Amino acid sequence: MSSWEPQSKKRRLDTDSGIGNGILNTKERFKPTSARDWTISIAVPTSIITSCVTREQRTTAAGSIARALAIFSVDEVVIFDDSPIEQRPRNFDPDAYTGDIEPAHFLEHLLNYLETPPFMRKVLFPIHPNLKSQGLLHGLDMPHHPHKDEWLPYREGLTLEAPPRSGKPEPVNPAEPRTEGGYFWGYSVRKAKSLSDVFTSSAYEDGYDLSIGTSERGVPLSKAFPNHNQTATFNHMLIVFGGPRGLEFAAMNDPDLGQMGIQGARTKELFDHWVNVLPNQGTRGIRTDESLLIALTALRRLWDNS
Numbered sequence: 001m002s003s004w005e006p007q008s009k010k011r012r013l014d015t016d017s018g019i020g021n022g023i024l025n026t027k028e029r030f031k032p033t034s035a036r037d038w039t040i041s042i043a044v045p046t047s048i049i050t051s052c053v054t055r056e057q058r059t060t061a062a063g064s065i066a067r068a069l070a071i072f073s074v075d076e077v078v079i080f081d082d083s084p085i086e087q088r089p090r091n092f093d094p095d096a097y098t099g100d101i102e103p104a105h106f107l108e109h110l111l112n113y114l115e116t117p118p119f120m121r122k123v124l125f126p127i128h129p130n131l132k133s134q135g136l137l138h139g140l141d142m143p144h145h146p147h148k149d150e151w152l153p154y155r156e157g158l159t160l161e162a163p164p165r166s167g168k169p170e171p172v173n174p175a176e177p178r179t180e181g182g183y184f185w186g187y188s189v190r191k192a193k194s195l196s197d198v199f200t201s202s203a204y205e206d207g208y209d210l211s212i213g214t215s216e217r218g219v220p221l222s223k224a225f226p227n228h229n230q231t232a233t234f235n236h237m238l239i240v241f242g243g244p245r246g247l248e249f250a251a252m253n254d255p256d257l258g259q260m261g262i263q264g265a266r267t268k269e270l271f272d273h274w275v276n277v278l279p280n281q282g283t284r285g286i287r288t289d290e291s292l293l294i295a296l297t298a299l300r301r302l303w304d305n306s
Contacts, residue, residue, distance in 0.1 A: 029150060030143040032182030039075040039236050040303065041208065042296075043198045045082035045250055046103035047243030048288040058101060059133040062110040064289035069111075070140040072296040073184040076203065079107045080192040082243055082250035104191050106130050110137070115186045117145050117156045124158075143183045154181060195250040196257050198240065199270070210234035213271035214241050214295050215248075216281075221298050224275045232302040239299065240271070241288050 044065060049058040069077055081088060081104055109130040114137060116124055125131065139145070144156050154177045157169060177185035192198045202208060210232060218224075225232070242250060251257045251267040268274035277295040278286065286294070 030152065030183065035178070035180050035182045037179055038234060038303070039204070040073070041076035041078060041236065041238045042069070042074055042292070043078040043080055043192070043238065043240040044107075044288060044292075045080055045195075045241070045243040046107065047082050047245070047249070048241075049101070049107060050083065050103050051244050055101065056133050056136060058106065059110065059136050061287075061289055062107055063114065063137040065107075065292060066111055066114040066140060067138060068289070068292040068296060069187045070142050071293075072300060074187050074296070075178070075184075076188045076190065077111060078190045078192050078198050078238075079104050079111075080195055080198050080250065082195065082253055084253050085255065101130070108189050108191055110134075111187075111189045113137075114140055115142075115189070120156060120158060142186055144177070144185050152183070154183065154185070194254040194256065195240075195247065195270070196254050198238070202236075204236045206235070208236045208238035210237045210273075211271045212237070212239045212273045212275060212299070213247055213268060214239065214275060214277055214291060215246055215268070216276055217246075217265075218268070218274040218276040220279050221275050221277055224273045225302060228301065229305065231305050234303075237303065239295065241291055241295070243288060244285065 048065075049061050052058040052061055065077070068074070083103075109128065113121065113125050113131065113134065118139070143152060144154070146152060146155065154172070155169070173179075174185070177183040188203070190201075190203060192201055199207065199211070222228075240247065242248070248264055248267045251263055251270075257263065257267075257270075262269060277291070277298045
């Protein structure tokens with residue numbers, strides 16, 4: 001028996017109800033909103049967990065990010081490496097990796113694990129060192145994480161060789177619950193090798209048409225978007241967060257940006273808007289998981305004026 005096998009049994013608590021995860025089990029049912037083609041993406045650096053001391057702290061940091069994504073109906077999260085080039089792993093094989101935490105793979109693994117409906121996790125996520133402290137994670141309780149007594153027109157599933165017990169489900173495009181049904185249907189996870197790669201390797205054909213960089217050196221949100229009653233016009237919005245040393249640190253460790261001369265104060269040139277979502281803060285620094293909640297609360301009016 002491995003030293004952490006008992007913790008894997010905590011998956012039994014990882015049910016659709018959210019009980020045991022600090023989430024109030026209400027009878028609220030998800031109701032569809034207006035169908036939408038536009039999307040919200042965020043990007044976070046690997047340094048948000050490399051600054052954590054213990055595996056448990058890294059796990060809870062990843063869990064906090066996932067909760068923010070779910071609460072604000074974020075469609076995509078991009079994890080970009082902002083570490084110095086000489087410190088990045090070479091020829092990394094996630095399937096063979098059993099050593100200490102590799103930040104990008106760790107974040108990708110946990111964020112995908114949490115996004116997956118609980119009833120599918122045992123099949124899709126075998127025991128792995130990254131999941132050693134998964135018992136600390138709170139459930140997300142999103143629409144595609146259905147309760148046992150809840151019915152929705154869509155449901156996640158797996159393709160199996162055996163025929164279904166009853167009925168035959170009809171496969172649809174993964175985006176259809178959002179674009180036609182009006183449901184938030186979870187987030188996708190993408191890894192980027194650097195800050196510039198967040199933009200150049202976009203999953204969207206035309207990239208992001210509205211980008212926002214967050215920084216304590218940015219302008220207040222009220223100046224960047226002075227009209228409080230008007231939503232922004234975009235197809236794909238991207239909000240990028242820095243780590244403990246800011247987005248300038250990420251630019252400094254990006255060789256492509258270095259060749260373009262985008263370093264230091266010029267980092268803001270990567271974005272359409274360079275904003276400070278909480279001026280005059282009462283602490284020297286704000287953790288990225290805290291900044292996510294603050295920024296998304298402040299910026300939400302750009303796409304939802306309800």
